[in-house]
Amino acid sequence: MSQFDHIIHHPPASFVEQANVAGMDAYHALCKHAEDDYAGFWATQANRLLSWKKPFSQTLNDSRAPFFSWFEDGTLNASYNCLDRHVEQGLGDKTAIIFEADGGEVSRATYAQLLSRTCQIANAMKHLGIQKGDRVIIYISMSIEGVAAMQACARIGATHSVVFGGFSAQSLRDRIEDTGAKMIITADHQVRGGKQLPLKSIVDEALTLGGCDSIEHVLVVKRSGAEVAMQAGRDLWMTEVADGQATTCEPEWVGAEHPLFLLYTSGSTGKPKGVQHSTGGYLMHAALTTEWTFDLKPHDVFWCTADIGWVTGHTYISYGPLALGGTQIVFEGVPTFPDAGRFWKMIQDHKVSIFYTAPTAIRSLIKAAEGTAAVHPDRYDLSSLRLLGSVGEPINPAAWEWYYQHVGGARCPIVDTFWQTETGGHMITPLPGATPMVPGSCTLPFPGIQAAIVDETGKDVPNGQAGILVVKKPWPSMIRTIWGDPERYQKSYYPEDFQGKYYLAGDGAIRDAQTGYFTITGRIDDVLNVSGHRMGTMEIESALVSCTELVAEAAVVGRPDDTTGEAICAFVVLKRARPTGEEAKQIAKILRDHVGKEIGPIAKPRDIRFGDNLPKTRSGKIMRRLLRSVAKGEAITQDISTLENPAILDQLADNH
């Protein structure tokens, strides 16, 4: 018997009937097509979903493995595919974006309007010297202008790199330097949860930190209208440079491999890496997964709650739904303002039919609903919903069931989508009109994706046994390289352990003995997942030790947390005596603020524990395994015979 037998939910017949992929036979047929003719399968999708200026003749080029190319000699433009072609087909008056501001004001952009604005911004960028291949940083909050700015970059062949508005000046500076961007598109402020937070002044600060000489212009969108400093010659208001521009702009036809964007994400070592995505393969998978996983139809109102600063916002806001001509919500605010019923109210008001959010949000809204009846989803009319999605971290079965019952009214399939910044789009996920669902399992690979579980030597492990998640064949939307560091790309994703043959996801996983369903067990490297945000432990450690006047040494680990998935726990040795009581609290606050300044508030450690030392082997290696146990508050059962200083464990365990 399978461990899953008693908790399988079948897609409702009414959903299956109308689904883009209807029934498991249809799913298996697609998988079989990919198995029998891998290149043919992807070529079919790329030709069906995208409009090519020049058709491609070769689907996959693996002669430079692990640097793969897809649809290489084809040319296209991502913004043409997301905007113009819908307008040309008579959908100009269809709503592309329903924008709801933090304070509740609603505005809309039709496809024709979004295209015009994209062209104006594109023309403004060209006027300021931006050319094909240049990099442009976008540091802005959720807005129609933000999406249009991304589209405008794509239109002229500039490569965008969106930096999440929660990152600090230092993090922004690092990304400016690494990309060598010529331009930053930002706003005066961002508004979240009723608060006005700076953007432009953080850009100003980043530009004083050195290494940013590549920046020629800063385009500033007016959001708050409050006074901000503008440096003559460098800084320009978006309205002043874009509003007078022509509303048409010939798209720059680029090769399919042309880098559409760079997006920085954390790894287990060093600085965040600039994940480079292509135009053709990426856009194809964005469109395909929006069609098959989200079952998007012309009348749907789609809402992905992610920020455009993360890959989820790229693929399932700025590209996927637009490539298919869908209508979607773009939301500026936070789920708890003005109260924790905000998501439910917005679903009700806008008649959202497909809703995609993160487990951490669901868990915090469960807590809120249990505390205050008025914000319980049962109090809202959510009957417009027909499909729910989850992304970013494993969803625990209890949260899954609540989401299913109370948000989806036990009538909406839930797609638990496993993927990563590097994969560009969904990798393992149910297809909502086909796959029977098991809470807590992301079920089966998306058609064409050769996901597998192997041991350290790269050998397949049998179902029922935990191992390392890999992808055995390249796929169109995969990362192409790490910007400026191909060696790191190769080492991180195609390591020697598997003879450089398999893509290493960095997650552990297990397949159910009976169903073959995948369950992700979490990262196997030093990467944490805090509220669905990916953080490298080394990055946080570097930030802590960069507080040179105080910190001698630091080690960071994760511990499980009911709401945020994982919480950041830092063990710190100071350059002065180990503080206790009030003093410890004060220093912990200084260190938290320091990390906030170095990386951003999302990286601030939840726990900071001070020790005279850290648990180390005789050769001086910090034993993180033990620190993870201490952080969790569990008894140490591991072998500590190689430990130089066993007494330190008691000190760290007591000290919090």
Ligand code: WT7
């Ligand atoms: C890591 C990737 C993919 C967009 C958001 C995060 C974890 C992601 C799931 C899921 C279990 C998941 C993995 C992965 N993850 N989705 N459905 N079930 N774990 O992108 O920041 O690149 O993080 O998020 O650990 O490796 P990211």
